[in-house]
Amino acid sequence: MDESSMPSPSVTAPGPPTPPVPLAALLAREELGLRRIAGPADADLLWVHTSEMADPYPYLLGGELLLSAGVLLTDPDRYVARLVEAGAAALGFGVRPVHESVPEALVEACDRHGLPLLEVPPETPFTTIARAVWRLMAEARHRELRRVTRAQQALATAAARPDPVPAVLHQLAAHLDGRALLLTATGEELHTAGRGPSPETAAALVRLAGLVTRDRPGAPASATDTDAAGGTHLSAYALGGGEGLALALATGRREPGDHTVAGIAVVLLSLLTAPHQGADAADRSAALVRLLLGAPPAEVAPLLDGTGAGPKTGDTPRPVVHARREEGTRWTVVHARRTDGTRADPLTAGALGASLGSPLVDAGQEGGAVRVLLPGAVREPGGAVREPQGAVGEPGKAVREPQGAVRETGNAVRETPALAPHPGWTLGASSPTPLSDLAAADLRAARALAHAEATRTPLTVDSPVTGLAALIPPEQAAAHARALLAPLTRPLADTLRCWLSLHGSWDRTAVALAVHRNTVRQRIRRCGELLGMDLDDMDVRAELWFALRRE
Numbered sequence: 001m002d003e004s005s006m007p008s009p010s011v012t013a014p015g016p017p018t019p020p021v022p023l024a025a026l027l028a029r030e031e032l033g034l035r036r037i038a039g040p041a042d043a044d045l046l047w048v049h050t051s052e053m054a055d056p057y058p059y060l061l062g063g064e065l066l067l068s069a070g071v072l073l074t075d076p077d078r079y080v081a082r083l084v085e086a087g088a089a090a091l092g093f094g095v096r097p098v099h100e101s102v103p104e105a106l107v108e109a110c111d112r113h114g115l116p117l118l119e120v121p122p123e124t125p126f127t128t129i130a131r132a133v134w135r136l137m138a139e140a141r142h143r144e145l146r147r148v149t150r151a152q153q154a155l156a157t158a159a160a161r162p163d164p165v166p167a168v169l170h171q172l173a174a175h176l177d178g179r180a181l182l183l184t185a186t187g188e189e190l191h192t193a194g195r196g197p198s199p200e201t202a203a204a205l206v207r208l209a210g211l212v213t214r215d216r217p218g219a220p221a222s223a224t225d226t227d228a229a230g231g232t233h234l235s236a237y238a239l240g241g242g243e244g245l246a247l248a249l250a251t252g253r254r255e256p257g258d259h260t261v262a263g264i265a266v267v268l269l270s271l272l273t274a275p276h277q278g279a280d281a282a283d284r285s286a287a288l289v290r291l292l293l294g295a296p297p298a299e300v301a302p303l304l305d306g307t308g309a310g311p312k313t314g315d316t317p318r319p320v321v322h323a324r325r326e327e328g329t330r331w332t333v334v335h336a337r338r339t340d341g342t343r344a345d346p347l348t349a350g351a352l353g354a355s356l357g358s359p360l361v362d363a364g365q366e367g368g369a370v371r372v373l374l375p376g377a378v379r380e381p382g383g384a385v386r387e388p389q390g391a392v393g394e395p396g397k398a399v400r401e402p403q404g405a406v407r408e409t410g411n412a413v414r415e416t417p418a419l420a421p422h423p424g425w426t427l428g429a430s431s432p433t434p435l436s437d438l439a440a441a442d443l444r445a446a447r448a449l450a451h452a453e454a455t456r457t458p459l460t461v462d463s464p465v466t467g468l469a470a471l472i473p474p475e476q477a478a479a480h481a482r483a484l485l486a487p488l489t490r491p492l493a494d495t496l497r498c499w500l501s502l503h504g505s506w507d508r509t510a511v512a513l514a515v516h517r518n519t520v521r522q523r524i525r526r527c528g529e530l531l532g533m534d535l536d537d538m539d540v541r542a543e544l545w546f547a548l549r550r551e
């Protein structure tokens with residue numbers, strides 16, 4: 001098996017190369033009157049050249065249909081041998097006025113050397129043949145451009161889906177009529193699409209992908225091969241994410257535009273799988289790991305605020321945006337689940353995080369939920385920025401700014417993009433919260449997601465405590481809530497909270513909690529018994545809702 005390096009698809013021309021014209025297509029033009037009288041029936045014509053030289057070898061590039069009337073033809077065998085050596089695709093021999101018919105020695109030489117020989121009748125000018133070839137080439141290029149354009153549109157649409165990586169691979173396999181795989185440097189299949197190749201071909205793809213992975217010094221951007229047993233065309237392309245990933249393709253044929261289509265897919269997959277680089281992103285990832293491992297929030301606050309641990313001696317300080325140190329940056333926790341019930345893989349979860357504007361993504365939650373941590377003030381749809389409490393302005397007040405602006409009054413407020421529904425996902429988000437209350441925000445985001453699923457809405461955001469409830473000191477409100485709800489177990493309290501948030505709907509509560517509606521009835525009845533309250537009384541419901549919101 002022969003392996004060869006090819007140019008990176010990211011630097012190739014935007015359009016596919018001009019497809020060759022099959023010899024059969026030219027012979028099918030009846031008005032030309034061409035007839036194949038020797039040599040193989042299959043050949044690909046790249047251009048047309050006319051020459052009456054005894055040896056046109058120095059002037060041929062390969063792939064030509066050479067047209068000649070045999071003015072200086074003296075040694076047919078050597079003449080044909082030199083044409084084959086130069087890479088000519090076929091020979092068109094015009095009869096009359098030099099030769100009354102095609103010389104028999106030329107016919108025999110073309111059969112012997114495997115060069116297609118066409119008889120050109122006297123009434124067909126060579127220029128007419130050249131014009132027909134150019135027209136066929138233009139038609140073929142137009143068809144190939146349309147095919148590549150359709151593939152590009154399909155790949156771009158797939159990249160916008162909730163599961164972009166498998167969707168892109170599926171479209172790529174469909175348009176190339178083959179198999180598309182996303183492989184690691186060790187040959188592990190992350191995603192596959194299309195019909196499965198034979199074990200031998202699969203092993204060859206893994207080896208080829210290993211040649212191009214970017215974790216190997218000097219690795220090429222792409223490589224191609226041909227399976228010796230089945231004639232399957234194999235290709236591998238390194239993705240630009242720096243993670244040692246490769247796109248591998250196995251196709252039964254190779255069209256001129258296939259490399260262009262694959263190049264488009266490589267660009268999209270590189271963007272979709274690219275890790276978030278840079279010191280700030282590394283600091284945040286390290287902070288998230290430390291938080292999950294139980295480190296005190298105050299210990300990792302500098303990392304999450306983007307200020308780092310402070311510049312060392314001799315270091316050049318990085319420009320940062322500081323929030324109030326005593327309050328810190330507010331954070332929004334987002335819980336998300338696929339609407340079709342399938343579990344999101346890490347790449348799909350990472351794509352969701354990227355669309356939300358954060359690299360802090362946790363896809364390993366029980367039940368298939370994905371958690372995303374968004375730093376900064378949350379801009380509401382329409383350009384409203386909800387400032388952190390303690391920043392300039394009234395607590396929790398929405399300040400209208402131009403879309404995408406950052407508030408710069410006294411203490412800067414970093415802003416995250418407005419939350420919006422994402423097709424294919426159901427989202428639940430907490431309100432912006434201090435770093436020290438991340439655990440509570442995580443719980444509120446989970447409740448918001450359950451509420452969104454129960455009400456079949458794509459996005460539910462937990463609203464902060466406002467109005468009359470905000471007038472009561474938080475410590476007193478929390479103490480009252482703990483005392484009032486002390487008789488309830490955690491499952492009962494969660495059921496009561498969900499039931500009240502859904503206005504007493506048994507069915508919606510059952511959907512949100514993934515239990516039977518009779519289970520909800522039994523739990524709510526038990527809550528009333530333990531609390532000694534009439535849960536049909538609106539005053540009782542209001543007091544319980546206040547307590548459940550402040551516990």
